[in-house]
Structure formats: C-alpha cells, structure tokens
Amino acid sequence: MxxxxxxxxxxxxxxxxxxxxxxxxxxxxxxxxxxxxxxxxxxxxxxxxxxxxxxxxxxxxxxxxxxxxxxxxxxxxxxxxxxxxxxxxxxxxxxxxxxxxxxxxxxxxxxxxxxxxxxxxxxxxxxxxxxxxxxxxxxxxxxxxxxxxxxxxxxxxxxxxxxxxxxxxxxxxPTVREADGLAMSSRNRRLSAAARAVAPRLHEALERAAQLVRQGTQSPAEVQQAAVEHIAAEPAFQLEYFEVADAHTLQPLAEWQPNRPVVLCLAAYLDGVRLIDNVVVK
Missing domain, CATH: 3.40.50.620 (HUPs)
Known part of the structure; x- marks a missing residue:
C-alpha cells in the first residue's frame, strides 16, 4: 500500500x-x-x-x-x-x-x-x-x-x-451495525460507557417505527410521534429530528404513497456526541 x-x-x-x-x-x-x-x-x-x-x-x-x-x-x-x-x-x-x-x-x-x-x-x-x-x-x-x-x-x-x-x-x-444495533460511526468512540449503553435505543426507535410503517394502520405523523416518545423516554438523548420521508426525494410524508419506499431518519445528541441513523422500509 x-x-x-x-x-x-x-x-x-x-x-x-x-x-x-x-x-x-x-x-x-x-x-x-x-x-x-x-x-x-x-x-x-x-x-x-x-x-x-x-x-x-x-x-x-x-x-x-x-x-x-x-x-x-x-x-x-x-x-x-x-x-x-x-x-x-x-x-x-x-x-x-x-x-x-x-x-x-x-x-x-x-x-x-x-x-x-x-x-x-x-x-x-x-x-x-x-x-x-x-x-x-x-x-x-x-x-x-x-x-x-x-x-x-x-x-x-x-x-x-x-x-x-x-x-x-x-x-x-447498507449500514453496518454493532451487535446491539447501534450504527457504526467514528463518533461512537467519543461516547462514555454510560452513554454507549443507552445508544442502541435510537435503532430500537427506528425498528419500532419501521414495523408501524409496514402495518400501515397509523399515519406518518403518528409513526413519527411514537418514535419521538420512545427516544424521549431516555432523558440522556436530545433529539434533533426524526423524519418519516420518501426514500428518493427525502421529503416528509403527510400520507403513505403506494409502492414508494420510506426512509426513517434521525439525529440526536448523546453525551455531547451527535449521532445519526436511518432505516429504509420497502
């Protein structure tokens, strides 16, 4: 090399x-x-x-x-x-x-x-x-x-x-994840042990939201709210955004579009470190 x-x-x-x-x-x-x-x-x-x-x-x-x-x-x-x-x-x-x-x-x-x-x-x-x-x-x-x-x-x-x-x-x-679901990131090195222990909650919120999207019984706004509440239950997080968007245009969804993939994206601060993650739902 x-x-x-x-x-x-x-x-x-x-x-x-x-x-x-x-x-x-x-x-x-x-x-x-x-x-x-x-x-x-x-x-x-x-x-x-x-x-x-x-x-x-x-x-x-x-x-x-x-x-x-x-x-x-x-x-x-x-x-x-x-x-x-x-x-x-x-x-x-x-x-x-x-x-x-x-x-x-x-x-x-x-x-x-x-x-x-x-x-x-x-x-x-x-x-x-x-x-x-x-x-x-x-x-x-x-x-x-x-x-x-x-x-x-x-x-x-x-x-x-x-x-x-x-x-x-x-x-x-595709995103590579740790065994507990946390998306691998160079910034993860800056997390304290206590913060690292709760960090997988972000991926949990994404997966729960993805399941709601697949079920199709709740609106995009309701899916978003459920994810925000799941993250907010851990006070160590400062959520910057959680978006339910069209996977291609990245524009927020007001209602589901047939045969269009959805991307769930978030950014949050934990222990002073800004983390991002996403899940695509087809």
Whole structure:
C-alpha cells in the first residue's frame, strides 16, 4: 500500500493506472475507520484493480467548530487496518492540499438539502459536494463507494454525479451495525460507557417505527410521534429530528404513497456526541 499526500502525486498515480487499463475505486472517508468503512474497501478491492482510500477531516462540512476539533484522527491505526482490507493507495492530504485557496463556489441541491441534515447543519452539503468533487477530479475513479448510514449524503452525491456528469458509478452499501444495533460511526468512540449503553435505543426507535410503517394502520405523523416518545423516554438523548420521508426525494410524508419506499431518519445528541441513523422500509 502506498501513502500519498499531495494532489500532484495522486493525479500522476491515477493517470498511470488509467493508461495501464486498470479500474480505479475511490472510498472517501474522514478516518477513524471501523468495519463499515472496511466493508466498502473490501468490496472495492473485489470489483477494481486499484483502491484509493482518502482520509481527510474536511473542515468545510462542519458547522460546529468544536465537533471539527474533537473529531477522532487516527492515521496510523487507519493505515494498519486498510492494507489487509485491500487498499492500494491511502491518500492523506492536508487542508492546504485540498484547499490551496478558499472555495467560493456554492452548490445548491434544492429540496434534497432543505430537510434533515441540510436544515440543521447549514452549509454541510456544500462542503461535502466541494470535497467530493475535488476527490473525484484528483482520483478519476471508475467507482466511488459510500455507506448508507449517511442516506441523505448518498442522495446528494448521486445528484452531484448526475448534474456534473462525473464518469463513474456510485456504489452504496447498507449500514453496518454493532451487535446491539447501534450504527457504526467514528463518533461512537467519543461516547462514555454510560452513554454507549443507552445508544442502541435510537435503532430500537427506528425498528419500532419501521414495523408501524409496514402495518400501515397509523399515519406518518403518528409513526413519527411514537418514535419521538420512545427516544424521549431516555432523558440522556436530545433529539434533533426524526423524519418519516420518501426514500428518493427525502421529503416528509403527510400520507403513505403506494409502492414508494420510506426512509426513517434521525439525529440526536448523546453525551455531547451527535449521532445519526436511518432505516429504509420497502
């Protein structure tokens, strides 16, 4: 596994690979890797000749300076996990490499970013789209791999690929969970033991809501209320949102739409750590 730090070295590497007819996969991450990330890397290694994993804590997608400061950074541990998983190149850029000058371009994803994460984290998806666009241009992948825990992010990146005609296939994989149902996340490392013990309640709320959706006897608003009450029964949580939405448009549902998948999405603070999760109901 090679470790590259600059845009020029990555571009030269991928140009050589493309001339040799090799297929390139990109797995963008912010590091502090877990099994969810490694699942993407292993899948990419099966499908492509070259697997590039970027580890970059992108400042432009944080609207909370403290969250950015506390985000776990473990480059040595990440490197040790990546090589046996099939990573060919670890790209470890600095902020100066990714942003040699301040970015002034602004993306607008319309209704996709007016809800949930976009509504509660102004500028977040502009930062995501900016850094993902840069990584796509630098690595020129044939495939790019993302996890579905960030369901709204996948939808935004899919729109980005379509609107800017990136010549790549977007591949997404289901959320990987701990044995007790908690969605794997780099931020889980920041939870205290007491908080970690109650964290699975978020997934419980999602699964209970999913069962109500399948039964179809309650309205979207009633499903939402039941989930909110389940989470509120544990006072350690500060719920930011729980949405019952169309899985494709991400718009909140006032009533059920026949033959349309539903996504249940939430964000909550626990022990000062912001956690997100979702479940798709077909």
């Amino acid at each position: 090679e470790i590259l730090h600059t845009a020029a070295t990555l571009q030269a590497y991928t140009e050589t690979c493309r001339r040799a007819g090799q297929r390139i996969a990109l797995v963008p991450t912010m590091g502090a890797l877990h099994e969810g990330h490694l699942q993407l890397v292993r899948a990419a290694a099966t499908a492509c000749d070259v697997v590039i994993v970027s580890v970059f804590v992108n400042p432009t997608q944080f609207n909370n300076a403290e969250d950015f400061r506390l985000y776990p950074r473990l480059p040595e541990e990440d490197a040790a996990l990546l090589e046996p998983a099939g990573c060919t190149v670890l790209f470890l850029p600095t902020v100066e490499t990714m942003y040699p000058q301040p970015a002034v371009l602004h993306f607008d994803f319309g209704p996709l970013e007016r809800v949930m994460e976009g509504a509660h984290r102004p500028g977040h998806f502009n930062g995501v789209a900016t850094v993902v666009s840069k990584l796509f241009h630098l690595s020129r992948p044939h495939q790019a791999y993302f996890g579905q825990k960030d369901w709204q992010q996948v939808a935004v990146v899919r729109q980005l690929v379509a609107d800017l005609s990136f010549d790549l296939e977007l591949v997404s994989f």
